[in-house]
Amino acid sequence: MDRIADLWGPRTPHAKGTVWPARVDQYLADGLAEDQVDRWVQSACLLCSNGCGCEIAVRDGRMVGIRGRAGDVVNHGRLGPKGLYGSTPWASSPDRLTHPLVREAGRLVETDWDTAMARIVEVSRRLLADKGPLTHGFYTTGQLFIEEYYTLGVIGKAGLGTPHMDGNTRLCTATSAAAFKESFGADGQPGSYTDIEHCDAIFLYGHNMAETQTVLWSRILDRTRAADPPLIVCVDPRRTPVAREAERTGGVHLAPRVGTNLALMNGLTRELFVNGWVDEPWVRAHTVGAADLRSIVEPYTPREVARVCDVDAGELSRAARIFGESRDVLSTVLQGFYQSHQATASAVAVHNLHLLRGLIGRPGSGILQMNGQPTAQNNRECGADGDLPGFRNWDNPNHVRELAELWNVDPLTIPHWSPPTHAMQILSYAEEGSIGLLWISATNPAVSMPESARVRRVLAGDQCFVIVQDLFLTETAQLADVVLPAAGWGEKTGTFTNVNRTVHLSEKAVDPPGEARSDLEIFLMYADAMDFRDRDGAPLIRWRHPEEAFDAWREASRGRPVDYTGLTYEKLRGPTGIPWPVNDQAPEGTDRLYTDAVFPTDTDRCETYGHDLLTGATVTEQEHRALRPAGRALLKGARHTPPHETPSEDYPLLYTTGRTVYQWHTRTKTGRARTLNDAAPDAWVELSVADAARLEITEGDVVRVESPRGAIQVRARVGQVREGAVFAPFHYGAWDPAGLDVDASPSRQANELTMTVWDPVSKQPYFKTAACRVTKIRAGAGPAPAPTTAASAPATDGVPPTAGGPPTTTRRVDTPHYPNDPGAR
Amino acid sequence: MHLVTYIGLAHHSEQTLAESLRVIGDGHASQPDVLHTCHTLAGFSDGHLARLAPIVARYGEQGHGEVEEPERLHAAGLAQVRSGPVGLLRDLQDLHVLATLVLTTWTVINQAAQGLRDHELLTLAGEAGGETSRQLSWLNTRMKTAAPQALIVAT
Ligand code: SF4
Numbered sequence: 017m018d019r020i021a022d023l024w025g026p027r028t029p030h031a032k033g034t035v036w037p038a039r040v041d042q043y044l045a046d047g048l049a050e051d052q053v054d055r056w057v058q059s060a061c062l063l064c065s066n067g068c069g070c071e072i073a074v075r076d077g078r079m080v081g082i083r084g085r086a087g088d089v090v091n092h093g094r095l096g097p098k099g100l101y102g103s104t105p106w107a108s109s110p111d112r113l114t115h116p117l118v119r120e121a122g123r124l125v126e127t128d129w130d131t132a133m134a135r136i137v138e139v140s141r142r143l144l145a146d147k148g149p150l151t152h153g154f155y156t157t158g159q160l161f162i163e164e165y166y167t168l169g170v171i172g173k174a175g176l177g178t179p180h181m182d183g184n185t186r187l188c189t190a191t192s193a194a195a196f197k198e199s200f201g202a203d204g205q206p207g208s209y210t211d212i213e214h215c216d217a218i219f220l221y222g223h224n225m226a227e228t229q230t231v232l233w234s235r236i237l238d239r240t241r242a243a244d245p246p247l248i249v250c251v252d253p254r255r256t257p258v259a260r261e262a263e264r265t266g267g268v269h270l271a272p273r274v275g276t277n278l279a280l281m282n283g284l285t286r287e288l289f290v291n292g293w294v295d296e297p298w299v300r301a302h303t304v305g306a307a308d309l310r311s312i313v314e315p316y317t318p319r320e321v322a323r324v325c326d327v328d329a330g331e332l333s334r335a336a337r338i339f340g341e342s343r344d345v346l347s348t349v350l351q352g353f354y355q356s357h358q359a360t361a362s363a364v365a366v367h368n369l370h371l372l373r374g375l376i377g378r379p380g381s382g383i384l385q386m387n388g389q390p391t392a393q394n395n396r397e398c399g400a401d402g403d404l405p406g407f408r409n410w411d412n413p414n415h416v417r418e419l420a421e422l423w424n425v426d427p428l429t430i431p432h433w434s435p436p437t438h439a440m441q442i443l444s445y446a447e448e449g450s451i452g453l454l455w456i457s458a459t460n461p462a463v464s465m466p467e468s469a470r471v472r473r474v475l476a477g478d479q480c481f482v483i484v485q486d487l488f489l490t491e492t493a494q495l496a497d498v499v500l501p502a503a504g505w506g507e508k509t510g511t512f513t514n515v516n517r518t519v520h521l522s523e524k525a526v527d528p529p530g531e532a533r534s535d536l537e538i539f540l541m542y543a544d545a546m547d548f549r550d551r552d553g554a555p556l557i558r559w560r561h562p563e564e565a566f567d568a569w570r571e572a573s574r575g576r577p578v579d580y581t582g583l584t585y586e587k588l589r590g591p592t593g594i595p596w597p598v599n600d601q602a603p604e605g606t607d608r609l610y611t612d613a614v615f616p617t618d619t620d621r622c623e624t625y626g627h628d629l630l631t632g633a634t635v636t637e638q639e640h641r642a643l644r645p646a647g648r649a650l651l652k653g654a655r656h657t658p659p660h661e662t663p664s665e666d667y668p669l670l671y672t673t674g675r676t677v678y679q680w681h682t683r684t685k686t687g688r689a690r691t692l693n694d695a696a697p698d699a700w701v702e703l704s705v706a707d708a709a710r711l712e713i714t715e716g717d718v719v720r721v722e723s724p725r726g727a728i729q730v731r732a733r734v735g736q737v738r739e740g741a742v743f744a745p746f747h748y749g750a751w752d753p754a755g756l757d758v759d760a761s762p763s764r765q766a767n768e769l770t771m772t773v774w775d776p777v778s779k780q781p782y783f784k785t786a787a788c789r790v791t792k793i794r795a796g797a798g799p800a801p802a803p804t805t806a807a808s809a810p811a812t813d814g815v816p817p818t819a820g821g822p823p824t825t826t827r828r829v830d831t832p833h834y835p836n837d838p839g840a841r
Numbered sequence: 842m843h844l845v846t847y848i849g850l851a852h853h854s855e856q857t858l859a860e861s862l863r864v865i866g867d868g869h870a871s872q873p874d875v876l877h878t879c880h881t882l883a884g885f886s887d888g889h890l891a892r893l894a895p896i897v898a899r900y901g902e903q904g905h906g907e908v909e910e911p912e913r914l915h916a917a918g919l920a921q922v923r924s925g926p927v928g929l930l931r932d933l934q935d936l937h938v939l940a941t942l943v944l945t946t947w948t949v950i951n952q953a954a955q956g957l958r959d960h961e962l963l964t965l966a967g968e969a970g971g972e973t974s975r976q977l978s979w980l981n982t983r984m985k986t987a988a989p990q991a992l993i994v995a996t
Pocket of ligand 1: 065094097098
């Protein structure tokens with residue numbers, strides 16, 4: 017079947033409380049038949065945070081296809097369009113990096129590993145000698161493996177001793193982690209995907225799951241299309257497939273004005289208090305802060321929320337009633353909250369709703385603060401995003417001492433004197449030159465970071481030596497001083513963890529091209545060359561192979577909430593991924609956290625003492641102790657403040673960015689999968705019918721979109737956004753399958769317009785808070801290059817439907833036994 | 842009654858703090874978090890001033906005419922910003938000194954308001970003092986973050 021046209025595949029509806037049926041999806045390239053496959057290699061899909069268990073088809077030393085693993089608890093055999101069509105083509109793309117490059121007289125030229133590494137080490141040593149470790153910055157990704165993050169974390173924290181290490185996870189998942197820490201004391205997804213089978217209502221906050229995690233959405237569709245569907249409530253300024261499902265199930269679609277999420281959440285919270293939907297005894301026993309929260313939300317009457325958010329007061333009350341009166345509720349949250357104004361406070365408000373009703377820790381009542389990227393979770397766990405490994409608290413001397421003992425280094429080497437430096441601050445230090453060496457791995461900030469013109473200037477400048485480690489010569493790699501060719505998924509072995517804590521092993525299927533090496537090998541090469549030593553003069557990094565690195569990480573996780581001690585490569589070679597914690601108490605893993613309503617908030621155990629949600633000021637240890645959370649969750653709130661940029665006469669519209677179902681990040685992989693790229697080949701913007709009419713713009717017209725920071729020129733889709741808002745996909749930069757044109761003018765890159773501004777607590781940049789204006793440049797020749805299949809659907813008929821995926825197979829199989837699945841017992 | 846003097850001090854120092862926060866925020870706009878948070882924090886002080894206005898009027902009438910703001914207790918505001926990372930650090934430190942003056946002023950007023958059983962003033966002094974502590978916490982957090990880089994590496 018054509019999975020470009022059919023994003024979610026055939027339905028397998030089933031009754032509430034029963035196990036999601038298995039169905040195996042498969043795609044083989046070039047019309048290959050199954051018996052032409054040499055072997056199948058175990059892995060999990062790396063093209064979104066869902067982490068679908070899969071097997072890679074190998075023929076003649078090439079990756080040629082993929083199929084879902086029926087036994088895997090995450091996907092029960094299914095795969096989505098990106099996983100099917102996009103997992104392997106990039107690997108054999110002719111423009112892979114196969115040799116290191118160094119900059120000579122302004123140009124990048126091929127060289128060997130020794131030369132490239134020598135150049136890095138020379139700069140690194142010089143900076144260390146002159147000014148110490150604060151001259152070093154690392155910017156990683158959400159797409160490496162545990163083994164690589166942990167190794168880099170140890171190099172940065174115990175080898176160099178720099179606090180300047182973060183990932184692009186800051187752009188995608190930082191708010192999820194920050195919100196968990198504020199409410200529950202530590203990171204860690206409370207809920208499980210199995211909550212979908214047991215709930216009575218599902219709230220999706222700023223989460224266009226139908227496009228961002230297609231397989232998870234098909235899991236929900238298999239409930240909403242059954243005889244006893246849960247009600248869907250959707251909070252999103254676009255009329256997404258999720259919004260349409262909300263209408264279909266008799267739920268609610270709330271489309272608040274961009275920048276007002278927190279006002280809406282405060283309104284929902286107030287309704288719980290006012291209507292007596294609060295479980296008072298549970299709240300007294302298991303939470304702190306209810307009285308303060310109540311006074312914060314008191315002014316947010318439905319009428320006031322209607323005024324601020326421009327939503328219907330009756331619909332708000334109806335949504336609150338669904339939350340207040342459904343027996344079990346699942347909530348999911350993503351970028352519509354995380355990349356928007358007052359991100360952490362809004363995400364925390366989702367926790368508050370659950371805590372006020374005691375809806376946590378039992379099947380059907382869960383929270384899924386989603387991640388954008390497949391291995392973002394591991395960046396958070398292993399300490400490559402600045403946090404200390406194992407959810408340890410940088411402000412707690414005992415936690416720092418544990419790591420110092422594990423690594424056998426002086427505790428003072430480990431940077432813990434102030435909060436870890438977040439990505440935008442690292443960029444700002446690189447801009448001023450106080451960071452003189454910036455090492456970027458597997459990410460493309462020249463396209464993905466806000467305010468692109470500034471990012472390009474910083475990376476191209478002489479004030480900072482830039483190393484880029486990637487699969488391709490990306491827009492970012494173009495600006496580097498040294499470029500290192502990396503092996504990708506399927507070309508190396510390692511583990512990673514999806515949104516709901518499920519750990520998968522991804523085995524090496526084929527050799528990387530040319531001299532490309534795994535990120536682990538590259539980091540080890542640097543560590544060897546720098547000769548990092550522990551306190552006794554022994555090598556700091558005592559592992560060479562992925563499995564040894566995994567075992568080292570496992571020790572670092574011992575006794576912490578993120579406990580991997582029961583996991584080995586051997587165990588992960590079984591039929592399914594396994595959700596942590598896995599230890600003596602839970603040898604087969606843990607489906608959901610907090611079943612006993614005890615949270616890791618104890619002052620000596622927590623990952624953070626918390627923050628003021630409005631200002632980001634840190635709470636001190638003494639203040640935290642005085643609060644005595646002792647295992648109780650924290651109810652925290654903040655009032656709504658107007659966004660940092662509001663529409664004006666010059667820039668009358670609100671600008672928001674996001675994803676489309678067929679592309680992934682800056683298209684490094686999906687842009688090289690013809691099937692996917694043809695479905696969404698070029699950038700566009702979406703306008704509401706009313707705004708388009710006012711601006712005399714029709715479908716496909718070429719328009720200029722401008723903010724105070726920059727402009728893009730793209731084609732217009734008259735579509736599903738709310739009036740007053742403009743939506744642009746962020747995937748498209750200067751690179752195109754047809755070639756790379758860094759001087760392309762006018763630009764089509766959505767981040768030309770976004771602001772450099774971030775959340776005070778999570779430090780996640782706000783990609784959805786900018787004002788803009790739109791002007792028509794000329795009439796178009798046909799419709800915009802936007803897909804018709806999901807949220808980008810046109811408002812008018814006459815646009816040919818997006819289709820044309822080569823055939824995939826999908827077959828029902830017997831539903832196996834899934835360990836920990838509450839429906840199976 | 843010397844309380845009147847302290848009400849005058851609260852009025853003046855909150856005003857100075859609000860203005861200085863805006864000056865420093867705008868002057869360090871290249872650090873967006875400093876820009877935006879300083880404005881948010883200035884808004885706290887604006888709120889205190891608005892709530893103080895009727896109290897000033899009340900004590901002004903009861904007392905000896907206008908509320909006095911003795912010159913000796915004036916806190917000088919920050920009229921311009923320093924540049925660079927160390928400049929930012931010093932500016933934040935100055936704001937911290939100013940905010941500390943505001944906080945102790947509210948503490949003193951709080952004590953007196955209890956003695957007078959002035960509920961309106963007592964509520965204000967308690968809540969304003971609480972928000973001033975939040976201003977101080979942020980200044981402290983931001984200084985701690987900026988210090989290592991500014992003092993060790995920046996040029
Ligand atoms: S849902 Fe995500 S993990 Fe699953 S196949 Fe699609 S892209 Fe891959």
